[in-house]
Amino acid sequence: xxxxxxxxxxxxxxxxxxxxxxxxxxxxxxxxxxxxxxxxxxxxxxxxxxxxxxxxxxxxxxxxxxxxxxxxxxxxxxxxxxxxxxxxxxxxxxxxxxxxxxxxxxxxxxxxxxxxxxxxxxxxxxxxxxxxxxxxxxxxxxxxxxxxxxxxxxxxxxxxxxxxxxxxxxxxxxxxxxxxxxxxxxxxxxxxxxxxxxxxxxxxxxxxxxxxxxxxxxxxxxxxxxxxxxxxxxxxxxxxxxxxxxxxxxxxxxxxxxxxxxxxxxxxxxxxxxxxxxxxxxxxxxxxxxxxxxxxxxxxxxxxxxxxxxxxxxxxxxxxxxxxxxxxxxxxxxxxxxxxxxxxxxxxxxxxxxxxxxxxxxxxxxxxxxxxxxxxxxxxxxxxxxxxxxxxxxxxxxxxxxxxxxxxxxxxxxxxxxxxxxxxxxxxxxxxxxxxx
Amino acid sequence: xxxxxxxxxxxxxxxxxxxxxxxxxxxxxxxxxxxxxxxxxxxxxxxxxxxxxxxxxxxxxxxxxxxxxxxxxxxxxxxxxxxxxxxxxxxxxxxxxxxxxxxxxxxxxxxxxxxxxxxxxxxxxxxxxxxxxxxxxxxxxxxxxxxxxxxxxxxxxxxxxxxxxxxxxxxxxxxxxxxxxxxxxxxxxxxxxxxxxxxxxxxxxxxxxxxxxxxxxxxxxxxxxxxxxxxxxxxxxxxxxxxxxxxxxxxxxxxxxxxxxxxxxxxxxxxxxxxxxxxxxxxxxxxxxxxxxxxxxxxxxxxxxxxxxxxxxxxxxxxxxxxxxxxxxxxxxxxxxxxxxxxxxxxxxxxxxxxxxxxxxxxxxxxxxxxxxxxxxxxxxxxxxxxxxxxxxxxxxxxxxxxxxxxxxxxxxxxxxxxxxxxxxxxxxxxxxxxxxxxxxxxxxxxxxxxxxxxxxxxxxxxxxx
Numbered sequence: 001x002x003x004x005x006x007x008x009x010x011x012x013x014x015x016x017x018x019x020x021x022x023x024x025x026x027x028x029x030x031x032x033x034x035x036x037x038x039x040x041x042x043x044x045x046x047x048x049x050x051x052x053x054x055x056x057x058x059x060x061x062x063x064x065x066x067x068x069x070x071x072x073x074x075x076x077x078x079x080x081x082x083x084x085x086x087x088x089x090x091x092x093x094x095x096x097x098x099x100x101x102x103x104x105x106x107x108x109x110x111x112x113x114x115x116x117x118x119x120x121x122x123x124x125x126x127x128x129x130x131x132x133x134x135x136x137x138x139x140x141x142x143x144x145x146x147x148x149x150x151x152x153x154x155x156x157x158x159x160x161x162x163x164x165x166x167x168x169x170x171x172x173x174x175x176x177x178x179x180x181x182x183x184x185x186x187x188x189x190x191x192x193x194x195x196x197x198x199x200x201x202x203x204x205x206x207x208x209x210x211x212x213x214x215x216x217x218x219x220x221x222x223x224x225x226x227x228x229x230x231x232x233x234x235x236x237x238x239x240x241x242x243x244x245x246x247x248x249x250x251x252x253x254x255x256x257x258x259x260x261x262x263x264x265x266x267x268x269x270x271x272x273x274x275x276x277x278x279x280x281x282x283x284x285x286x287x288x289x290x291x292x293x294x295x296x297x298x299x300x301x302x303x304x305x306x307x308x309x310x311x312x313x314x315x316x317x318x319x320x321x322x323x324x325x326x327x328x329x330x331x332x333x334x335x336x337x338x339x340x341x342x343x344x345x346x347x348x349x350x351x352x353x354x355x356x357x358x359x360x361x362x363x364x365x366x367x368x369x370x371x372x373x374x375x376x377x378x379x380x381x382x383x384x385x386x387x388x389x390x391x392x393x394x395x396x397x398x399x400x401x402x403x404x405x406x407x408x409x410x411x412x413x414x415x416x417x418x419x420x421x422x423x424x425x426x427x428x429x430x431x432x433x434x435x436x437x
Numbered sequence: 438x439x440x441x442x443x444x445x446x447x448x449x450x451x452x453x454x455x456x457x458x459x460x461x462x463x464x465x466x467x468x469x470x471x472x473x474x475x476x477x478x479x480x481x482x483x484x485x486x487x488x489x490x491x492x493x494x495x496x497x498x499x500x501x502x503x504x505x506x507x508x509x510x511x512x513x514x515x516x517x518x519x520x521x522x523x524x525x526x527x528x529x530x531x532x533x534x535x536x537x538x539x540x541x542x543x544x545x546x547x548x549x550x551x552x553x554x555x556x557x558x559x560x561x562x563x564x565x566x567x568x569x570x571x572x573x574x575x576x577x578x579x580x581x582x583x584x585x586x587x588x589x590x591x592x593x594x595x596x597x598x599x600x601x602x603x604x605x606x607x608x609x610x611x612x613x614x615x616x617x618x619x620x621x622x623x624x625x626x627x628x629x630x631x632x633x634x635x636x637x638x639x640x641x642x643x644x645x646x647x648x649x650x651x652x653x654x655x656x657x658x659x660x661x662x663x664x665x666x667x668x669x670x671x672x673x674x675x676x677x678x679x680x681x682x683x684x685x686x687x688x689x690x691x692x693x694x695x696x697x698x699x700x701x702x703x704x705x706x707x708x709x710x711x712x713x714x715x716x717x718x719x720x721x722x723x724x725x726x727x728x729x730x731x732x733x734x735x736x737x738x739x740x741x742x743x744x745x746x747x748x749x750x751x752x753x754x755x756x757x758x759x760x761x762x763x764x765x766x767x768x769x770x771x772x773x774x775x776x777x778x779x780x781x782x783x784x785x786x787x788x789x790x791x792x793x794x795x796x797x798x799x800x801x802x803x804x805x806x807x808x809x810x811x812x813x814x815x816x817x818x819x820x821x822x823x824x825x826x827x828x829x830x831x832x833x834x835x836x837x838x839x840x841x842x843x844x845x846x847x848x849x850x851x852x853x854x855x856x857x858x859x860x861x862x863x864x865x866x867x868x869x870x871x872x873x874x875x876x877x878x879x880x881x882x883x884x885x886x887x888x889x890x891x892x893x894x895x896x897x898x899x900x901x902x903x
Contacts, residue, residue, distance in 0.1 A: 044515075124476065221486065
């Protein structure tokens with residue numbers, strides 16, 4: 001779950017000045033049943049990362065059925081008509097694979113990292129569970145209880161995760177992104193086997209998925225094997241994905257939460273902004289802006305607020321352009337001076353944006369692209385980045401030409417995006433220690 | 438998926454050949470399928486179209502003119518270079534009394550300016566050229582890594598040389614990093630996992646430096662200054678402690694030159710440091726620290742074995758069966774897959790210089806916690822008394838050998854392996870031989886190890902909860 005949001009950090013690494021540099025070589029094709037297949041050859045070692053990205057996430061759940069996408073993700077490891085419960089895990093593990101899956105608001109993703117000689121087995125198993133899932137009352141109840149334990153471990157036992165959920169609700173308001181990906185504990189316990197089966201039946205189909213094969217494989221080999229294993233999965237009409245409401249009359253708010261466990265004050269501020277799917281130019285401009293403002297120790301906000309004014313212990317800006325609906329521009333900080341930090345931040349933000357000029361633009365772009373070649377190194381990372389961007393509305397050509405798109409961002413683009421940011425509403429929260437009296 | 442359908446072809450041109458192959462494959466699958474679950478995984482693997490027999494991982498030992506040694510692997514898939522280095526016995530357990538936290542603060546400050554470059558100038562160059570230089574400390578070592586594009590290698594190596602030999606420790610940056618470390622210490626107390634980790638260290642290691650918080654003590658951190666930092670660098674970042682791994686798009690000549698240039702000016706020897714064995718006592722005691730939590734958390738541990746001990750591979754396999762990788766270990770199958778009591782339960786061999794442990798843990802809601810603990814106790818006993826089966830050993834060995842190539846996914850990982858091979862004295866041919874070491878282990882050996890280590894007594898438990 002958390003992995004997904006980390007992805008775009010890679011893109012802000014740094015990278016090669018070489019003009020021919022591209023994110024990575026990749027090709028795509030479609031099977032007759034609609035499965036989109038993306039191949040990212042990397043012949044460094046005889047290993048392949050297989051990922052299946054279903055274009056359905058927690059946001060597509062019906063009201064009251066919170067958590068069903070994630071619970072289904074778990075049930076996908078629990079057996080099919082062909083492969084009985086426990087066998088999937090046993091076979092992948094015995095064959096040296098590392099496997100996992102994650103559910104985000106927008107997508108549900110399954111992956112296996114295998115020696116290339118074991119890839120066909122992993123392909124068989126992924127294809128098999130694309131249409132042959134078999135849930136029994138027994139496996140359903142067990143996985144529901146495991147998912148409940150997961151929620152207790154990851155959210156309820158973590159004070160900052162609780163704060164984040166509150167902030168997401170404040171931010172997204174009537175938008176379905178407001179709901180927690182795992183569902184609430186009450187929702188999880190109320191889900192039924194039929195809920196999971198319905199969700200599976202509605203959304204899991206080859207024509208609603210992307211298969212990514214990244215590693216020691218050629219496109220020709222991938223074509224044959226994808227056809228062999230996934231070609232038999234039947235295309236079907238999938239359920240309508242959710243239609244996102246337009247944000248009208250966004251309500252800004254400021255939250256102040258105190259918790260006894262907390263020792264260090266945190267601040268977050270979220271702006272709802274367009275995603276790449278909604279506005280390419282603005283999304284690219286916001287990516288550059290986030291880099292300039294708050295990516296790393298050389299960024300404007302860090303220099304000013306952490307190094308010069310000592311108003312914060314750390315500060316960062318972030319923006320993930322991949323989203324089916326709106327995206328978020330985030331400012332976050334740890335501070336010992338929560339009472340004055342907001343004012344300091346506002347000032348620093350205004351001045352940094354006012355100071356943004358052609359030189360700053362060139363510098364930000366150069367740093368963003370200098371290390372882009374590193375993304376070709378690890379086939380598992382490459383698959384994850386490609387999947388995230390494709391699911392977020394980029395075409396494969398867009399992904400491959402990401403560097404050129406960044407280079408093309410103009411001063412006007414960034415200034416415009418920044419002005420919109422400053423003039424728009426936001427949701428802000430402080431998480432503070434409890435008063436010590 | 439139905440077996441019939443995945444050979445369905447719309448492409449008439451290839452249909453005959455494919456039908457022939459399909460018939461063969463389908464027959465084989467069918468035949469075996471009568472006895473198995475319906476498809477045959479082994480058959481798919483044995484008849485895999487993709488395989489690479491000749492994957493070579495050639496490691497060479499380099500010795501530079503100044504006598505600096507390194508393991509080196511040429512890897513030219515991408516024009517990038519990774520250098521991983523570590524200084525043995527320079528880590529947090531060697532922080533003297535009154536200077537606890539020095540290893541971590543030093544590591545954090547190494548990349549805050551060097552030579553003529555202040556922190557800003559230094560970081561600007563790193564970002565402009567996509568050079569990454571980072572340092573970290575653990576209980577035993579201080580390690581560092583460099584990642585650079587081939588085209589920037591000269592500059593990258595020069596920066597690393599400056600960092601190692603002329604770190605600045607400017608007072609402004611020192612104060613800032615100290616503040617940041619104090620905030621990390623405070624945040625540790627906010628999360629039940631990290632609270633338990635510290636309590637566990639105290640309980641297991643007691644007065645040994647492993648029993649301390651490796652990040653240090655606030656009252657010591659605030660007193661760290663440039664003199665102390667420089668002395669630490671001089672005394673512990675020395676050639677006699679140095680181990681280097683080099684991987685990527687770099688020739689042997691370039692690598693040799695780099696070794697002299699970057700590491701050649703380090704002091705030959707530093708202050709001798711050694712700690713005693715941690716002498717943890719594993720007598721089955723249980724310590725519960727009361728907390729009101731959504732989930733109670735536990736760590737359990739017992740005596741393990743060192744990396745170079747002959748028991749290592751047998752015990753490694755025993756642990757894989759008990760609580761190792763994947764969701765198919767005995768602990769995972771019993772507590773998670775069967776009874777759905779926890780999201781995750783695991784065990785691993787923890788290898789520190791002064792303590793080798795079998796260590797595990799889990800978390801579960803208070804109503805399920807006691808049952809999981811009971812399962813751990815039961816499975817522990819079973820390892821000691823009944824041991825493991827041939828099938829389990831085969832499955833574990835299959836996992837360990839078949840997963841082997843995954844470690845070559847990134848060149849940063851490769852250079853780290855090259856350093857680890859030297860640190861643990863695994864031999865220059867380790868990458869060629871490692872799978873044969875695993876394969877040579879017999880069920881009998883695994884059971885001897887299980888009896889010896891799991892049978893030595895009950896694990897010590899430290900938990901947070903009710």
